[in-house]
Amino acid sequence: MKLTKGLLAASAVLALTAGAAQAKTLVYCSEGSPEGFDPAPYTAGTTFDASSRPIYNRLVQFKKGSSETEPALAESYDVSEDGLEYTFHLRQGVKFHTTDEFTPTRDFNADDVLFSFERQWKEDHPWHAYSTGITWEYFNSMSMSDLLANIEKVDDYTVKFTLTRPEAPFIANLAMDFASIMSAEYAAQLEEAGSMDMLNQQPVGTGPFQFVAYQQDAVIRYASFDDYWGGVQPIDDLVFAITTDAAVRAQKLQAGECHVMPYPNPADLEMLQSDSNLTVMEQEGLNVGYLAYNTQMEPFDNAEVRKALNMAIDKQAIIDAVFEGNAAIAKNPIPPTMWSYNDAIEDDPYDPEAARQMLADAGVENLSMKVWAMPVSRPYNPDARRMAELIQADFAEVGVTVEIVSMEWAEYLEQSSNVDRDGAVLLGWTGDNGDPDNFLAVLLGCDAVGNANRAQWCNEDFEALIQEAKTITDQDERAALYEEAQVVFKEQAPWATIAHSKVFMPMSTDVTGYVMDPKGTHAFDGVDIAE
Amino acid sequence: MFRFLFHRLLLIVPTFIGITIIAFAFVRVLPGDPVLLIAGEHGVTPERYQRLMEQFGYNRPIWEQYWDYLVGIVQGDFGTSISTKRPVIRDFLTLFPATVELAFFATLFAVVIGIPAGVLAAVRRGSWFDQLTMGTALVGYSMPIFWLGLLLIIFFSGILGWTPVSGRIDLLYFFPAVTGFMTIDALLSGQNGAFTSAIRHLILPTVTLGTIPLAVIARQTRSAMLEVLGEDYVRTARAKGLPPGKVVGVHALRNALIPVVTTIGLQVGVMMAGAILTETIYSWPGIGKWMIDAISRRDYPVVQAGLLLIALVVMVVNLIVDVAYGFINPRIRHR
Numbered sequence: 001m002k003l004t005k006g007l008l009a010a011s012a013v014l015a016l017t018a019g020a021a022q023a024k025t026l027v028y029c030s031e032g033s034p035e036g037f038d039p040a041p042y043t044a045g046t047t048f049d050a051s052s053r054p055i056y057n058r059l060v061q062f063k064k065g066s067s068e069t070e071p072a073l074a075e076s077y078d079v080s081e082d083g084l085e086y087t088f089h090l091r092q093g094v095k096f097h098t099t100d101e102f103t104p105t106r107d108f109n110a111d112d113v114l115f116s117f118e119r120q121w122k123e124d125h126p127w128h129a130y131s132t133g134i135t136w137e138y139f140n141s142m143s144m145s146d147l148l149a150n151i152e153k154v155d156d157y158t159v160k161f162t163l164t165r166p167e168a169p170f171i172a173n174l175a176m177d178f179a180s181i182m183s184a185e186y187a188a189q190l191e192e193a194g195s196m197d198m199l200n201q202q203p204v205g206t207g208p209f210q211f212v213a214y215q216q217d218a219v220i221r222y223a224s225f226d227d228y229w230g231g232v233q234p235i236d237d238l239v240f241a242i243t244t245d246a247a248v249r250a251q252k253l254q255a256g257e258c259h260v261m262p263y264p265n266p267a268d269l270e271m272l273q274s275d276s277n278l279t280v281m282e283q284e285g286l287n288v289g290y291l292a293y294n295t296q297m298e299p300f301d302n303a304e305v306r307k308a309l310n311m312a313i314d315k316q317a318i319i320d321a322v323f324e325g326n327a328a329i330a331k332n333p334i335p336p337t338m339w340s341y342n343d344a345i346e347d348d349p350y351d352p353e354a355a356r357q358m359l360a361d362a363g364v365e366n367l368s369m370k371v372w373a374m375p376v377s378r379p380y381n382p383d384a385r386r387m388a389e390l391i392q393a394d395f396a397e398v399g400v401t402v403e404i405v406s407m408e409w410a411e412y413l414e415q416s417s418n419v420d421r422d423g424a425v426l427l428g429w430t431g432d433n434g435d436p437d438n439f440l441a442v443l444l445g446c447d448a449v450g451n452a453n454r455a456q457w458c459n460e461d462f463e464a465l466i467q468e469a470k471t472i473t474d475q476d477e478r479a480a481l482y483e484e485a486q487v488v489f490k491e492q493a494p495w496a497t498i499a500h501s502k503v504f505m506p507m508s509t510d511v512t513g514y515v516m517d518p519k520g521t522h523a524f525d526g527v528d529i530a531e
Numbered sequence: 532m533f534r535f536l537f538h539r540l541l542l543i544v545p546t547f548i549g550i551t552i553i554a555f556a557f558v559r560v561l562p563g564d565p566v567l568l569i570a571g572e573h574g575v576t577p578e579r580y581q582r583l584m585e586q587f588g589y590n591r592p593i594w595e596q597y598w599d600y601l602v603g604i605v606q607g608d609f610g611t612s613i614s615t616k617r618p619v620i621r622d623f624l625t626l627f628p629a630t631v632e633l634a635f636f637a638t639l640f641a642v643v644i645g646i647p648a649g650v651l652a653a654v655r656r657g658s659w660f661d662q663l664t665m666g667t668a669l670v671g672y673s674m675p676i677f678w679l680g681l682l683l684i685i686f687f688s689g690i691l692g693w694t695p696v697s698g699r700i701d702l703l704y705f706f707p708a709v710t711g712f713m714t715i716d717a718l719l720s721g722q723n724g725a726f727t728s729a730i731r732h733l734i735l736p737t738v739t740l741g742t743i744p745l746a747v748i749a750r751q752t753r754s755a756m757l758e759v760l761g762e763d764y765v766r767t768a769r770a771k772g773l774p775p776g777k778v779v780g781v782h783a784l785r786n787a788l789i790p791v792v793t794t795i796g797l798q799v800g801v802m803m804a805g806a807i808l809t810e811t812i813y814s815w816p817g818i819g820k821w822m823i824d825a826i827s828r829r830d831y832p833v834v835q836a837g838l839l840l841i842a843l844v845v846m847v848v849n850l851i852v853d854v855a856y857g858f859i860n861p862r863i864r865h866r
Contacts, residue, residue, distance in 0.1 A: 027702060032824075033824070035614050036615055036616060036617075131616040132611040132616060133587060133611055133613060133616055134616055135586065140579065141570070141575075197617075200616065213705070215708065215816065216622065216625050216816055217626065217814075217817075217820060217821065218698065218699060218814070218816040219698075221705065239702055241698060241702060241814070242816075243697055243698075244811055244814060244820065245811060245812055245814070247681055248684060248696060248697050248812060248813070248814065251684050251688060251689050251696045251697075252696040252697060255688055255692065255696050257695065257696055257697075257702075408561070410564060410565075410568045410829065411567075413568075413570070413574070417574055427572065429572055448574075451575075451576065452572065452574040
């Protein structure tokens with residue numbers, strides 16, 4: 001009797017599912033809760049997937065599946081000869097979402113652009129501190145406040161940005177999530193109503209999907225935006241079912257409770273790949289995992305010593321053991337999916353014999369050193385402890401004794417940046433804006449010593465190349481400079497480059513049109529479900 | 532009775548202050564601070580670090596921060612989350628019903644099965660039923676929640692397809708949260724099948740969270756019953772020729788229940804800990820999952836307020852248990 005009841009209930013649910021099939025709903029089992037729906041104060045990809053990607057647009061955007069940019073809310077832009085003035089010609093007829101609380105009376109225009117940037121930039125702007133404890137992390141970490149000299153509305157559909165110095169990656173910055181365009185009109189309405197917090201909870205944008213509801217830590221609902229300037233979406237509804245545990249996400253996908261899931265457990269991959277109802281897309285991520293020597297400390301101030309140690313590391317063994325084969329050996333500091341990747345460079349061969357000889361030639365004997373292992377799992381390094389142990393064994397082969405140290409994550413990040421830090425640090429990076437500058441200058445530039453430059457490495461030749469590349473707007477010319485910079489990097493070996501991990505996206509075979517993004521964001525515009 | 536209650540309520544005050552100190556100190560003893568964690572691999576310049584610390588107020592003397600925190604609590608202000616920028620109390624109130632709902636069903640499950648199983652095991656001491664129940668209880672008690680949860684999902688949702696994998700209700704159903712209790716909201720919504728769906732989603736989390744308390748309650752009931760059954764008055768009752776059902780059900784059980792009720796009260800605290808894991812596995816949007824996120828982000832205001840509020844809940848439950856003694860056992864009332 002009980003079973004019959006259960007079956008009846010199940011068939012009732014099935015009937016409902018069938019009834020709802022006319023409205024096409026895509027369910028995405030997302031990995032966590034968004035911190036809010038205004039992307040600018042946050043840095044987490046999970047937040048961007050739920051806010052900036054479905055709800056908003058930017059002046060320029062990344063081409064689908066690429067780290068290159070293309071015009072979006074700006075139809076085109078001109079750059080002045082000196083590289084200091086960027087004039088954006090805005091797209092006309094772009095509509096903002098209409099919600100229960102807000103009905104736009106005008107289309108997108110220059111005022112929205114000014115509002116979106118000035119609130120982050122100007123400390124006296126009424127929206128600069130609209131919520132308790134709000135900070136503009138990405139705007140600041142991309143040095144936008146030093147970079148911007150002026151933003152000017154030329155007319156309703158023309159905006160001119162003036163910079164304090166030529167900075168080619170500026171365009172890529174504008175494609176980032178923090179540069180999402182908000183409605184100034186909506187903001188004015190909220191300000192008047194005294195409910196400024198709502199900007200972060202009831203978002204209004206110009207994007208392909210409009211926000212419907214968020215049940216905290218459980219479900220986010222969006223509806224396709226009929227007046228989207230980029231065309232109507234093939235699906236009607238988009239639902240994020242927040243599922244923090246990766247094994248449970250996999251179960252949900254297999255049970256048909258969702259269509260797409262991010263970040264599968266490496267251990268579940270085989271099971272997912274063998275399921276005939278699923279396809280597993282894969283791509284090399286825009287990341288790098290590395291071991292950074294302290295190049296200001298003996299004997300690691302000697303490039304020969306660093307190269308010798310690099311040659312002692314069996315990278316393939318690391319890829320097999322730590323990444324379960326789901327990664328590529330890294331030879332450059334930037335990943336192969338990024339433009340300007342120098343494929344002509346040859347990696348240091350794995351050769352313990354030669355390494356031992358080189359160390360002897362450099363006068364290094366009985367070296368003992370520390371290797372720092374991160375306490376957390378990151379895409380570029382799922383198990384730093386294990387990686388450190390493998391390196392420990394490899395270094396022992398060439399007569400170097402390794403002590404593995406680890407500490408709590410925030411502490412690790414702080415201590416590892418110190419210029420007088422003892423030992424080599426395991427860390428990595430996932431690209432923010434797809435620009436090589438975002439790896440090479442942020443992680444290896446002279447300005448970043450004592451901060452994100454964990455190798456504490458400041459090399460004149462390298463610095464000259466990356467600084468010059470910043471001032472040129474022509475991408476081919478820039479690429480040539482970055483390729484050369486990678487040659488300098490390889491000769492000087494401030495890091496042992498270890499791996500670029502692969503990213504997997506398991507999804508139902510019914511899903512069509514999904515494009516993986518090398519930057520690791522998840523967007524569902526243009527995605528359809530076969531019936 | 533009132534004096535007893537008043538005395539108990541008075542005791543809550545020092546306990547509460549003690550907990551504020553522990554909650555406040557706990558997050559600060561953890562290494563690492565929120566500003567560094569927000570910056571992540573990007574790092575942060577010393578100037579900006581200083582500014583952010585000032586903005587959050589973490590550069591001031593520790594006693595000043597504690598005082599502000601205490602004053603805030605008295606005024607009902609639990610601070611604002613560093614990560615979501617929302618008032619902590621609002622998040623707590625949004626998420627708390629989900630945890631209460633889950634804990635309620637888990638307790639119900641544990642009590643409804645645990646007490647009869649314990650009684651029966653005691654009455655048939657040494658029988659196969661006794662051995663089976665107590666053996667199962669031991670296994671249930673030793674089972675890691677996380678593992679049990681996944682196992683249940685794989686078996687009942689994956690292989691058999693009887694229950695949904697996770698969540699609180701099927702995504703088809705969409706109605707406003709009136710009470711925050713999904714089962715009640717589903718009934719209120721009037722949508723066909725919503726209540727059934729909510730119940731179906733509750734089954735596995737309830738079993739997962741309820742298993743340990745169930746095992747503890749069954750064992751406690753059994754040993755308390757055995758003790759009482761050996762008492763003189765039970766023998767007297769039997770000798771008087773009362774039917775065995777009445778001896779066990781009325782005379783023995785009522786007295787055996789006192790330690791069992793204590794155990795149930797204590798299990799609420801245990802359940803709060805279990806909820807953290809259970810909620811994480813089943814994507815259950817409650818305060819357990821919320822706390823875990825907050826701890827990993829060093830979201831001081833959330834951890835402080837969360838610990839305090841959870842402690843408050845446990846205290847209130849234990850107070851209720853104390854009062855419940857009075858009804859079960861009149862002797863306690865007069866102390």
